[in-house]
Each structure stands twice: as C-alpha cells, then as structure tokens.
Amino acid sequence: xxxxxxxxxxxxxxxxxxxxxxxxxxxxxxxxxxxxxxxxxxxxxxxxxxxxxxxxxxxxxxxxxxxxxxxxxxxxxxxxxxxxxxxxxxxxxxxxxxxxxxxxxxxxxxxxxxxxxxxxxxxxxxxxxxxxxxxxxxxxxxxxxxxxxxxxxxxxxxxxxxxxxxxxxxxxxxxxxxxxxxxxxxxxxxxxxxxxxxxxxxxxxxxxxxxxxxxxxxxxxxxxxxxxxxxxxxxxxxxxxxxxxxxxxxxxxxxxxxxxxxxxxxxxxxxxxxxxxxxxxxxxxxxxxxxxxxxxxxxxxxxxxxxxxxxxxxxxxxxxxxxxxxxxxxxxxxxxxxxxxxxxxxxxxxxxxxxxxxxxxxxxxxxxxxxxxxxxxxxxxxxxxxxxxxxxxxxxxxxxxxxxxxxxxxxxxxxxxxxxxxxxxxxxxxxxxxxxxxxxxxxxxxxxxxxxxxxxxxxxxxxxxxxxxxxxxxxxxxxxxxxxxxxxxxxxxxxxxxxxxxxxxxxxxxxxxxxxxxxxxxxxxxxxxxxxxxxxxxxxxxxxxxxxxxxxxxxxxxxxxxxxxxxxxxxxxxxxxxxxxxxxxxxxxxxxxxxxxxxxxxxx
Numbered sequence: 001x002x003x004x005x006x007x008x009x010x011x012x013x014x015x016x017x018x019x020x021x022x023x024x025x026x027x028x029x030x031x032x033x034x035x036x037x038x039x040x041x042x043x044x045x046x047x048x049x050x051x052x053x054x055x056x057x058x059x060x061x062x063x064x065x066x067x068x069x070x071x072x073x074x075x076x077x078x079x080x081x082x083x084x085x086x087x088x089x090x091x092x093x094x095x096x097x098x099x100x101x102x103x104x105x106x107x108x109x110x111x112x113x114x115x116x117x118x119x120x121x122x123x124x125x126x127x128x129x130x131x132x133x134x135x136x137x138x139x140x141x142x143x144x145x146x147x148x149x150x151x152x153x154x155x156x157x158x159x160x161x162x163x164x165x166x167x168x169x170x171x172x173x174x175x176x177x178x179x180x181x182x183x184x185x186x187x188x189x190x191x192x193x194x195x196x197x198x199x200x201x202x203x204x205x206x207x208x209x210x211x212x213x214x215x216x217x218x219x220x221x222x223x224x225x226x227x228x229x230x231x232x233x234x235x236x237x238x239x240x241x242x243x244x245x246x247x248x249x250x251x252x253x254x255x256x257x258x259x260x261x262x263x264x265x266x267x268x269x270x271x272x273x274x275x276x277x278x279x280x281x282x283x284x285x286x287x288x289x290x291x292x293x294x295x296x297x298x299x300x301x302x303x304x305x306x307x308x309x310x311x312x313x314x315x316x317x318x319x320x321x322x323x324x325x326x327x328x329x330x331x332x333x334x335x336x337x338x339x340x341x342x343x344x345x346x347x348x349x350x351x352x353x354x355x356x357x358x359x360x361x362x363x364x365x366x367x368x369x370x371x372x373x374x375x376x377x378x379x380x381x382x383x384x385x386x387x388x389x390x391x392x393x394x395x396x397x398x399x400x401x402x403x404x405x406x407x408x409x410x411x412x413x414x415x416x417x418x419x420x421x422x423x424x425x426x427x428x429x430x431x432x433x434x435x436x437x438x439x440x441x442x443x444x445x446x447x448x449x450x451x452x453x454x455x456x457x458x459x460x461x462x463x464x465x466x467x468x469x470x471x472x473x474x475x476x477x478x479x480x481x482x483x484x485x486x487x488x489x490x491x492x493x494x495x496x497x498x499x500x501x502x503x504x505x506x507x508x509x510x511x512x513x514x515x516x517x518x519x520x521x522x523x524x525x526x527x528x529x530x531x532x533x534x535x536x537x538x539x540x541x542x543x544x545x546x547x548x549x550x551x552x553x554x555x556x557x558x559x560x561x562x563x564x565x566x567x568x569x570x571x572x573x574x575x576x577x578x579x580x581x582x583x584x585x586x587x588x589x590x591x592x593x594x595x596x597x598x599x600x601x602x603x604x
Contacts, residue, residue, distance in 0.1 A: 032173060034134050034207040039072035040064035044097020045220040047432055050124075050183075050453060059453040060432050061183070063124050063217030064098075071218050073121045073186065073206035075106035079223075081253075082397040084117030085109045085199075093205075102223045102394060108138075112190060112200040119188040119203070122219035122401060122452050127181050129212030133174040139163050139201035146200045147192040152176045153184055158191070161201060178212045183219070183452065221434050223398045225450030227389035228435040229260075231426040232410045232445065235463075239381040240412035242342035242481065244419070244473065247386075248335055249274045250405040250446070257406045260385040261341060263300060263372045264321060266354050267386070268330075268337050270406075275333040282354050282368040285321040286542045293320075293545045298373040301526045303351070304484055304593040306366035312527065316540020324368050325534055334359045338472055339367075340481055345378035351596070355481050357472045364472065364480035366591060384410060388449055400434075405448035407440055411473060419473045425462040432456045439464050485591035486511050486562075491584060493601035498576035501601055503557075503584065505567040511588035514562040518569045520582035521554035524598045527583065528552045553583075562586060574603050 043064045050061035064077075075087045076095065089107030109119065125131070131152065139146075144163040149156050157174050178184065186208075190200055208216075234240075245259055249270035258267020264285040268276040284300035287293060302312045302322050306329060313325040330337075338357035343350050354367045388406050390399055410422035425445045427437040432454040440446045443464045471477065490506040503518050519529055528546040530553070537543035545551050557569050574580065579602045584595045 035068045035070040039070040041094040071208040078121045079401040086111040087395040108202040124217040130210040134207040145194040151187040223394040228449035231385040237412040255404040257388040278330045304369035314537040314543040316537040320540040320542035403451035407444035429457045503569040514588035516562040518557040519553035523550040524581040
C-alpha cells in the first residue's frame, strides 16, 4: 500500500502573532509552476570565491549551480541536529559528485517529533528577487494539523498540514522577497505537532525557483564537520614530561574536543551551553579496528582513578582499549576545562598521570593513571595535540553547517621547575576546507571546523605571546600534580608454605576509609580483574580477552581495612610447588590505586 500523499495548506494566523510571522494570500505562488528538471542534482559541487569575512580572511563556498532556474532540496543535502528528525528510504533522483559530503541518497526525512531544532539548507542567491518554495510531504490523517514555520532572509511563514488521499503531489507554494543577495538559510521548524508518536510526516523534497534563483547555488558541506587538528609546542622548552592545557568552547552546539596523547585521548565534550559534560575520556588504545589483540604484557592498563566510584573499564568501537567509567569528576560542568598530563618511564612501560583542576576547591585532582607498553622506546617529551569533531551517523545528526570552535592555552614545565607557556600552533591543511586556525585577540590558540565557508591556509603555523601564570600553576598547586590516592612504600610476601602466604604492605599514606584487596593467580594479569563489560566493549576482542582464562586475575582476597604502617593480608587455599603472581588494590575516599608492579612467590 502506497503512503498517502498530502499537501500543506497555508494558514493565515491573525491573532496574537507579530506581523513578520504572518503572510497574506499574496504570498502564495498561485499560478506559478516550478520549472522542469532535476535542478542542481546533476551538477557536482564546486568551490567558488565567496568573499571576505569579518576577520579579513578570504573564503570560498562549495556550490551546486541551479539548472533551469531551479534548486531541489532533498533529504540528503540539508542539515539538522540530533533528535530533530531522521533520514530514511532510498531516492531515485540523481546525486552527482558529492560522495565525500553525503554518501547515502536518502528519500525523505521523518521522525520529526519535536518542536525544538530546525531542518536547514543553505543557498547562494547572487541577486535580489522572489523565491518560491514548493514543499512535497506525505501526511497521514492522524498527523494532519501540525503547525510549521518556514524562514528565509529574516522572514517567516506559518503553515498547517492537512492530509490528502490524492496520490498526485499537491505541493504548497510560499513566496519570499529577498532584498539582499548573498548567503541565505532556508529553515523549517515545528511549532505544534499533533501526533507526537508519528511526528509531522515525511518531508521528501522542496522545489526552489523564482527570479532570485536564476544562477543561484545550493551550498554544500560535509554532513558532519571533518575533524580539525592542531599541535602545540614551546619554542623555549624542547623536552618536558608534563603539560597543562586549558580548553573552552566558543559555540552554542555540542562538540567533542580532547587532547591527543601518545596513548590515545584525554579530554572532554562540550554541550550547547558551552559547558563541559563534566566527564573525561581518558582512553588508552590497545588495537585499531580489526587489529589483533596484543600479548597481555603489552596491553595498556589503568593503575589508578581519582574516585572510589570509578570503574576500570574499556571501549570497543573504531578501536579497542581501556578507559574509566561510572564517575563524573566535574559535576560543576565548568566552561573552562583545565587538565594536566605527565609521564614517567621505567623498563618497557610509560606511565601517564592525568589530572584536572577542580574549580570549586581550587586544587588539582587526579583523574586517572594508565600505563602503556613502549617496547624500550621511553617517552622523553609530551607534545600535545588536539582535535575537534562532532559524532553521529548521517541519518541521525547532520550539523556540518554549524561552526564548532574551541580555544586553548598550554604550558610546559622546565627542568628548573618553571612553567613556560606554549607559543607555537602547528596546523595541517591539504587544501581549502571548512576549517580554520588562528590566534584570538586574547592570545588563545583557536581552531574551528564546520560551517559553509572554506579557507585556504598556505602555511598554517601561528605564534602567540606570553601571559601571566594562572593560580593552577602556582608552586603549591604544582605539587598536587604528583599526588596519588594512597602511597604504598613496600610490598612483599612472607610466611610462604604449601597452602598459604602472607602479603605485607607498608603504607606511607592510607587515606580516609581505606581498604585493600589482593588479586592473585598463576599468571601476571596486570590490573585486569573480572568485571561486567559495558556498551561498545561488549563487541571488543580486546575487552573480552581480559576476562578470559589467564588474562584476568583468578582469585582475590577478602576486603580488609588498611592503615598507615604495616598491614598483612593472608592468602589461603594455595597449591603447593606453584608460582603465584599478585597485586594489591587500595580504595579510599580519594580514589583507588593498584600497586604499580606485580610481585610473585612460590609455595613449598
């Protein structure tokens, strides 16, 4: 059974609305007919000179030229936010030369169930004139009566949907008089939705024509912004094992913008209110998608966390590895995220310590400690990079037309224990792209991605001056970047017999409400204990491997209270003439911490 084709009829709302949101019968394109053909759909997007922005930068636009005075807006060449609607179906209309911008050729947008959010298309109108819109929708009887708003060039029109049993499209026509040529946005939003379960209906196409549309172009950008990358360095310090970075978002849209590290990512996401989500992603990568699981000794592993609630967990989507879960370290969701990372190397491992500045208490707090195999190539310098991107598949979220911008500052600590500000911003660009890098008026490193404007950077490298040191780099604050939840000075086994052994723990600092568990077994399992798998890691070979056989600890002792000084944990039920490996896990009000080295003993 074919779906009911419906039209949208115009509703003149005469009570209680500002005049700009009304339209009269004269606004309707009675007698006008959309030109024949596929409009710009048979023309590949092409860059053309757009102009100069308010910062004096030349930019390009990526457009598809109208054909026969017509543009066709489809479910594949527009933009919308997460939760606004969804794209579906397969269109038989042409789709030429835009595979890198949007691969699927969707037939319609549906699941339009919210009065928040907009559906958008971007136009380049080279001259003033009239623009007509014919919007083709399918609306069932239960969906009829929803109120929509169409906006262009600072003007809005309101329409109310009705159902129709006629299988021939009955598009409604809207007229807008555009007085200023240039870039314009066509925006659709819902004011009232009659049936919240099924939504407004299926939006298929919008035919755009009129005197202003001749020689116009539909502007294009990738369905979600390609990630923008940058690197930071200090001309005065060539080697430093610690950095501090600040990050803030400059846009009213969500984005993900971590710091890149030798082990993976360490950073946060920002919400539309420009505040962080309150969480961090401290992800230590073990293997890329489809790659083999490394030997256990080469697996990255977490050693400590800054909260007793934190879970040593993992991930498994585009890659696999370990990360923390179950803890919101910044419930105040600050606008300025301040984080630090330092590295220590010993043997075949680099150990990374991640901290964040807690604004309410005005002190550094530990987030996570993790260890990565280096194969004998110890890390001598931490050179931070970063990126900004927006997640989401193309049928769920398309916001490549919105500019995401983040700004950062950074510092390295010299061998003389002096903080020196990073002054060099290294960027990469292969050609014109809707990305940018610059130094802000306040001297911050600024990077952005998305939007409809494309910039060309011949030598994308920038330098910035020095600013005064903030309070989180004071001498006393710097000492906090070396603190762990607990300090265990010595661990050794004694009183080893055929069936039992005593583990002695000398504790320099136990912390409040401290307790300890000893994990042990016949193989060294680092810090991998049996646990429940979460989310994406359920399909991760890496995560599954740490829960199988000799890749996770076989046994653990009862939980015992831990005090400063000497402590003993007795392991019983052991096999004779067997070598056992063990590690201790300490948990207190400040966090949790594994002993950094695996020890062993052999029963008699």
